[in-house]
Amino acid sequence: MNRGGWLAAFLILATVALVAIGTIWPAPSVLAYAGGERLLESSSTPEAAVRNLGQEIRAQEWDKAYSSLANKSQFTEQEFVHDVTGYYESLRTYSSLDRFDVRPLHASDNDAEVQFTLDWSTVVGTLPDSRTLHLVRNGDRWEVDWPMGEKPIVPPQVIPVEYLRWDVINRGPGDDWGVQDVDTPSVRIVDMHPVQRAEGVVVLGELLNEDVVPAYVSVTATLRGKDQLPIATKAAFDKISHLLLPKQVTPFLIEFPDISLSQVSSIRMKPFSTLVSASADPVIAIDNEQINPAPGASLAGQLINQSGQVVNVAHVLGTLYDKSGNLVWVVDKYVDRALLPQTPVSFNIPIPEDLARNVSSQRTVIATYSFGGAL
C-alpha cells in the first residue's frame, strides 16, 4: 500500500472512531437540542426547576413542560403553548428559544420567586421576554406556578372598514418607446443629523413622503473624507419604516461602525423611493406614550389596533427630540405578539442613558405587517 492508501485508511478509521465517540458520549447541549434529557437535572432547587422548564421549552417538549407545572389544572396544554408562542401568528410563532437566564429573587422553605428571562431568536433579531415565576415545593421537588397571560378576547362584532388601497400598473415590455411610465413618489429628507457614538458615526434623520401615492422608501448615506473620497456607504435597513403613505414621515438611523466623525468632511444623502401597492389600513393608535427617565430610560406606551384586521408583526419606531425640537435619537423595537382589534399591547423601548436626559418629546410611527387572515 502506498502513502496515499495509508492516509485514506487512517482518515476512514478516524472518522468512524469519532462518530462512535459522539454517539456513545454525546455533548449534553447536543443531546438537549436533539431532544434528549441528559441536560435536565433534578428539580431539587427552584433554579433547577426553572432551568428544566427552560430546557423543555427550548426543545419544544410541551407535554413535559406542561406536566412539570404546579398549576396545570388551571389551563390546558394547548393554552400553555399559546401563552408561550402566541395565540395568533406573530414573530414569536416563528421564533425559537435561543437562551434563557434564571435569577433567584427570594426563597423560603415552601415557595420561591425566580426571574425567568427568555431570549427568543427571530428573523429580526433577539427579542427578550421576562417573567417572574412563583415556585412551590412539592415533596422533594420544586414546581413552577406558570403565570398565564391574559388570553386576548375580542368580542364578536362587525367593524366597518372603508378599504382604501393603491395598485400600480407600470409600463409593459411591449410598450412603444416614449410611452410614459408613472413617476416614482416624491420624497424628501426633512432632517438629517450625524452623531458621534462610541461605536462609530450614526446618521439620523427623517424622511417625508410629500406625494399623494404610497412609497417604498430607503435612504443611503455616503461619508466623505477630507479628500472628498467616499469612506463608507450604507443604507437604512431596519431602523426605518419602508412603507410611507402620503404625507407620512419616518425616522431613519444609519450606523457606520468604527468610523470617527473627525474623519468625515461631508455626508451625501440619497433618498430612494418607488411606487408600491399598499393599503391605508390598519390604523394603529399609540396610547399613554411616555418617556421614562434614567436610570432605565425608555419609551413606553401601548399600541391599539383600530381596525378589524389582525396585525401579525408591528415595528415601533420612536423619534426623540430635545427641547428645541432637534432630533436626538431614533429607537425601535418589534412587538412579538399579534395586535388584535381594539386590544392594547404594551411596548417598552430602551433609550441610551447618556441621551435620555436630553429627550423632551417624541413622535412614534408604527410599521405593520399582516399575514392576511382575519379573526
Added chain:
Amino acid sequence: MRSGLVLMICVGASAAVSQAVGQSGAITWQNPVQAGSAFSIQTSGSGQATLFIVGPGQVLKRSVQMGEPVSFDSGSLCHAGRYLVVLSQGSNEETKTLDVAPVSTAARLSFLARPSRLPVSLHDEITGAAYVFDTYGNLITSPMTVSFQLTNPSGTVQKDDVVTRDGAAWVEMDSTPHQGIDHFAARVGGVGSERIVRQVPGDPCALKMSAQQAGKNLELKTEPVVDCSGNPVLDGTIVTFTETYDGAQSSADVPLKHGIAEVALPAHPGATVSVASGVVLGNQIHWE
C-alpha cells in the same frame, strides 16, 4: 484672364451638378434617395461588375452590366442614413456615398410627457417632447410643426405650436389651480399621441379638527381637508393626531377617507390635542 474665368465657372457648375446627381464617374444617381422608394443607379462603361450598397444594418449586392442602369425596387432601402456604394470591376474599385433621407410625411410620433403627476398651480413644470418619425421609423429631421395641447377637466386649454429642430419639438406648460386628470396631446399632420398628466392637490391648507367625547374616548375628526386652492386633499393622505397630557401622549397616523380623518383616542382631562399632516400643522384643542 477671361478664359480663366470661364474655366472656373465650368468647374464650379460641374461640381454642383455632380453633387445634385450623385457623383461623377462610372456610377451616378439622384441624391438623396427617399427611404423606401424605388431608385436606380446609372452606370457607364462596359463589361461586368459587382455593385455593393453597405449601410446601417443592411448590405445589398448586385451584378451589373456596365452602361446599363441598376434598378432597386421600393422598400430596398428603408433606413435613413449614409450608405457606401462600392463598384467592383476586376481590380478596379470605385467607392461613393449614398444618402437615404426619411420620408417627409409623419407616420408616427413618440411623445414624452413629464411628470406623470404634479401639484396644482406650478409654472412651466409640465414638459412635453415630441419626436416625429416616418413610416419606416426614421426620425424626420426636416422642420415640421407639432401642435401641443393640454386640457384640464375644468375646461382650461393650453396650446402651443412648435417647429421641430433636428426631429424634436418640446414645450413647457403650467399646471392649473384645479386638480384632475389632464390630457396632454401632441399632433403633427394626421398623427397624434396622448398622455395623461395627473394634477394633484398641494399640501393641506388651514387644517382644522373638532373633538367630541364619546364614553371614555375622545372622537377627533377633521373638517374636509383641502389645499390652498380649495381642492380636496386625496384620500389616503396621513393626518397625525397627537394628544398630550400629564407628561404622556397618545397619537395616531390616520389616512383621510372621504376627505376627512377621524380617530378615537382615550379622553384625558386637561389634554392638549393637535393635528398635522406632513409638515403642515393644524389647530390645537385644549380638552377640559
